[in-house]
Amino acid sequence: MAGLRAGGALAVDSAMSRVLGRSEDDPQSEFARREAQRFAEELGRLKGTYVKIGQMLALFGEHFLPPVLVDALRDLSDATEPLHWDALESFVRGSLGPVFDELEIDPEAIAAASLAQVHLAKIRDTGEWICIKVQYPGLAQMIDSDFDAVVKMLVLARWVKSGRDLDSWMQSLRTHLHNEIDYQREARLTREMGARVAGLELDGVRYHVPELYPRYCSGEVLAMEYIEGYSVIDADVAGLSQARRNALARAMLELFFYELYDWGVLQTDPNFGNYLLRLDDRRKKHAHDELALLDFGSVLDCSEDFLYHLRHTIAASQREDVPAIVDGLIGLGCLQPDASEEGRKMFADFCLHLLEPLRPVDKLPAEYLNERGEYCWGRSRLMKRAGKQAAASAASRHFTPPSRDFALIARKLTGVFNFIAVLDAQFNACDMIEAHVAAWQEREQRGKRP
Numbered sequence: 001m002a003g004l005r006a007g008g009a010l011a012v013d014s015a016m017s018r019v020l021g022r023s024e025d026d027p028q029s030e031f032a033r034r035e036a037q038r039f040a041e042e043l044g045r046l047k048g049t050y051v052k053i054g055q056m057l058a059l060f061g062e063h064f065l066p067p068v069l070v071d072a073l074r075d076l077s078d079a080t081e082p083l084h085w086d087a088l089e090s091f092v093r094g095s096l097g098p099v100f101d102e103l104e105i106d107p108e109a110i111a112a113a114s115l116a117q118v119h120l121a122k123i124r125d126t127g128e129w130i131c132i133k134v135q136y137p138g139l140a141q142m143i144d145s146d147f148d149a150v151v152k153m154l155v156l157a158r159w160v161k162s163g164r165d166l167d168s169w170m171q172s173l174r175t176h177l178h179n180e181i182d183y184q185r186e187a188r189l190t191r192e193m194g195a196r197v198a199g200l201e202l203d204g205v206r207y208h209v210p211e212l213y214p215r216y217c218s219g220e221v222l223a224m225e226y227i228e229g230y231s232v233i234d235a236d237v238a239g240l241s242q243a244r245r246n247a248l249a250r251a252m253l254e255l256f257f258y259e260l261y262d263w264g265v266l267q268t269d270p271n272f273g274n275y276l277l278r279l280d281d282r283r284k285k286h287a288h289d290e291l292a293l294l295d296f297g298s299v300l301d302c303s304e305d306f307l308y309h310l311r312h313t314i315a316a317s318q319r320e321d322v323p324a325i326v327d328g329l330i331g332l333g334c335l336q337p338d339a340s341e342e343g344r345k346m347f348a349d350f351c352l353h354l355l356e357p358l359r360p361v362d363k364l365p366a367e368y369l370n371e372r373g374e375y376c377w378g379r380s381r382l383m384k385r386a387g388k389q390a391a392a393s394a395a396s397r398h399f400t401p402p403s404r405d406f407a408l409i410a411r412k413l414t415g416v417f418n419f420i421a422v423l424d425a426q427f428n429a430c431d432m433i434e435a436h437v438a439a440w441q442e443r444e445q446r447g448k449r450p
Contacts, residue, residue, distance in 0.1 A: 029068070036072035039157060044076055049139065049146040049177070051076055051114040056173050057150075060407050064169055069159050082112035083136065085119075091137045095218045103216065105132065115139060115181060120226065121216075130213055135220040139181055147174050176408075180297040183222050187212055189265070189296040190224070196263055197293070202254050203247035208278065208292045227292050229276030232422050237277055241285045242426065248277060249377065249425030251291050254432060256416045260314075261436040264307050268408040269298035270415020272422075300408050306332065310409060315437045317355045318430075320363075322348045332406050354386050354410075357417070358433045370426050378424040383414055 043054040057065060058073035085107035093100045104122040111118040116135045123130065151170055154160045179185060194209035201207075208227070216223035230237050237245070252275075259266045267274070274295040280287035302310075313328030325348040329335040335347055356365070357375050368380040 032066070032068045033072075035157070036066075036069040037075075039069065039153070039159070040072040040076055042153075043073075043150070047080060048114060048136065049142055050150065051080070052177065052180075053147060053150050053173070055114070056177065059411060060169070060173065064166060065154075065159055080112050080114055082109035082117045085109075088117075088134060088137070092132075092134055092221060095220045096216060097218075099215055103132075121223070129226050130216070130223055131226045132216065133183075133222040133224075135181055135183065137220075140178075143177055143181070144174065147177075176298070179299075182297075183217070183219055186295075186297045186299075187214070187217055187222060189299050192265075193267075193293065193296060196258070197255075200258075202251045204286060204288050205247050205251035206288070206290045207251070207255065208290050210292070210294065227276055227278070227294070229278040229290075229292055232272050232275065232277060232419055234277075236279070236282060237423070240279070240282060243285055244287055244289060245423040246425045246427045247286075248289060248291065249420040249423045250427060250429075250432070252416055252419050253429060255291070255293075256412065257432060257436045260307070261311065261440045264302050264304070266300045266302065266409065266412055267293070267296060267298065268300045268412045269295065270412055270419065271295075272419065275419070300405060302405065306405055310406075311437070311440055313351060314355065314358075314433070315441070317351050318358065318433065318437065320352065325351055334406055350386070350389055353389055354382075354413070356380070356382060358429050360430045361428050364428070372426075373428075374426045375428050376424075376426050377417070377421045380421075383418055383421070386414075 040054060043050045054073050054076045058070055058076065061070045061073065085105075089107075092105070096103075102124055104124055106120040106122075109117040109119055110131070116133050118131055118133050121130055121132050122128065147170065151166075160166050190209060190212055194211070197207035197209060210225040210227055213223040213225075232248075237248075240248075256266075274293070276292040276294060278290035278292055280289055309328050309331030313325055313332065316322075316324030316328055322345070326335060326339075326344045329347050329351070330337055330339075335344060339347075357377065357380070361369075361373055364375055365380075368376050370376055
């Protein structure tokens with residue numbers, strides 16, 4: 001019904017646009033904005049996987065959806081009312097089996113989202129508190145049918161046209177969501193990441209991955225260490241010394257470089273809620289803080305071919321080698337081999353713009369440097385500037401929708417840079433990236449992969 005209603009309204013809007021001499025996708029169209037809002041509200045009303053699908057469309061839909069719809073979908077909130085424990089208790093008992101009685105589970109959820117909710121639980125024998133993430137009942141069985149319903153809504157509403165490109169993107173999103181509810185996969189990735197970051201430290205900041213409690217894990221329940229900490233947007237974090245905020249920001253950026261250059265596995269959901277800061281005495285100028293990594297449901301295990309082209313593109317951007325950047329983008333599927341010179345320049349310019357903070361100090365824009373010549377991540381408003389350039393690129397006839405993997409990496413990089421900007425960090429990152437690039441190039445020359 002939502003699809004048919006929106007489709008009818010948009011057909012009228014299209015006719016009116018032609019009469020008034022406007023483009024059919026005129027962003028000022030009141031019809032389009034109203035129907036986009038109705039469409040998003042309908043997904044919100046349906047809740048559950050529909051909300052999650054809408055959020056994914058908001059994140060990646062700019063590659064194949066009208067901007068007015070993407071804007072409306074961004075208003076979908078992931079925060080939902082938790083299910084009452086009475087509606088979950090038998091499901092969790094059935095999932096955990098006999099060990100369910102070893103836990104005293106607080107019936108009040110401490111967090112709830114579109115796919116799961118989190119409860120505190122006490123292990124009766126030890127008195128230790130842990131947290132359990134409970135997937136909503138029947139979710140795995142509903143994903144495919146819900147995806148099909150959303151695609152039908154999009155087509156009926158004339159937001160998209162059926163075709164190979166749409167089918168490819170939707171299949172990618174479907175696979176991505178199936179991965180997010182695969183708790184056995186998430187448990188494995190959590191253990192692997194914990195092993196990778198053990199012992200790593202940068203500028204006094206350590207990394208921490210919550211310990212899993214396999215005895216209380218199942219296909220629908222994840223049990224892990226309960227961690228207390230601060231969100232990056234917390235006022236107490238903003239009150240830390242500049243040196244400590246810089247150290248936390250550098251630790252986040254270094255983690256991205258490790259994922260890209262050393263491990264080949266990237267956590268692609270940089271939502272602020274997926275990180276906690278465990279702080280030392282907040283009055284100290286320098287301290288031993290900790291960056292806690294909480295969620296590994298959205299992890300991309302990159303192919304060697306994809307990683308090579310991505311690393312190659314970043315290294316070429318550091319050298320401002322436009323032909324090499326273009327080669328990398330073609331390898332990533334973001335440019336066709338027969339792309340025009342205008343198209344090649346447009347995409348290369350975007351890469352150079354997005355990677356601005358990684359440049360050598362003499363190549364950084366002077367207006368974004370402090371008196372010590374350090375890049376001011378918050379002042380630069382890089383993501384806003386890059387977003388405008390991306391929108392202009394997407395509107396160009398030279399635009400080629402990128403692969404899902406590249407879109408996920410772009411999402412990751414955007415999240416990392418936003419995290420650093422929120423900390424209002426001030427530091428230069430050229431030496432950090434150059435060290436990783438040099439180590440990678442040396443491995444390539446030896447014919448060894450990380």
